[in-house]
Amino acid sequence: MLKKNILLKIKKLALETDHDVAFGGKSKGNKHLLRVVHVAKFLAQKTGANDFIVIAGAFLHDTALPSGNDYNYLKNKKIVKNLLKHFNLSANELNNIAECVASHEGTITPKTLEAKVVHDADTLEKSGLLGIIRHTWKMTNFKKINHEKVEDSDVDMILCHVEWRRKNLQTPIAKKIGKYLSTPINKQKAKIIVKLSANMAFNGVITEKIALALRKNLNKKENQKLREQLNLGYLKKY
Ligand SMILES: [Fe+2]
Ligand SMILES: [Fe+2]
Structure with missing residues (x-):
């Protein structure tokens, strides 16, 4: 599958599992998610981060919210890896995207450039x-x-x-x-x-x-x- 098509599927997944349902549906219509993706793309360009990983990570960054909170590094990682299990991503891609999601709240220092970019895009919000x-x-x-x-x-x-x-x-x-x-x-x-x-x-x-x-x-x-x-x-x- 082309990277562009994968990102479209990831966007749909993020809207269905976070944007539309988090906080009992109260965040539906909020522009936060789309702004984070836009800022993350911008920061990726400025820093040379991998844009596919950054965009995927930005779309999925808040997917742990419906589980109660998104502050737990390991829980965030587990949730996103599970969501992406049928996406045919390489192990490297999967790990890198999950890393972006896991540390976006800054509860641990982001480990990769892409994770730093997603963390920073969310932090600017x-x-x-x-x-x-x-x-x-x-x-x-x-x-x-x-x-x-x-x-x-x-x-x-x-x-x-x-x-x-x-x-x-x-x-x-x-x-x-x-x-x-x-x-x-x-x-x-x-x-x-x-x-x-x-x-x-x-x-x-x-x-x-x-x-x-x-x-x-x-x-x-x-x-x-x-x-x-x-x-x-x-x-x-x-
Ligand atoms: Fe968050
Ligand atoms: Fe967020």
Whole structure:
């Protein structure tokens, strides 16, 4: 089978096993997956990583989510290898794709260039204002945040995670982008963002619509940065 056809099949598999069903179907319609693939392709070009492995890994990176979480390196690997067992991939290809999926959350340091690229593409989604919205979304739907009673400690947890991920960026190009996307924000405004995002996340509203609802709470510069993250306009600068 041609590589292009394999990637089309992998895309279909990722939509069916992650995008359409994760978080009880709440993430359906969210553009996160497609943005990660796009950014991963961009980073692959800039770093010389193998684009077939990177694109396949990016499509499949969150396939462990429906199992409850995607933080466990070995579990992530097992799930994706099982999903790909009838794909006629070489052992090398299978291992390399699985490596990208297994370490994308940064719970272990990514081992290959392709895994670093997929990790960084996902991390850029967890950077800046989009990162605050997306991590709040995930933590609310993991029941780690009570949307009816958002505490200061929840806001600290979200801001810490976003900063931790940015500091763990692996490739020089993504480190530069991460620095650009990181937006200084005071605690009071961060709390407004977390509260609104948690409420909407609980009700199954996708990231893009949360970002729209937040517009009135952000200044011109913050709105522009968030828009650039959503439409990937920032890639043109690199
Ligand atoms: Fe993930
Ligand atoms: Fe992701």
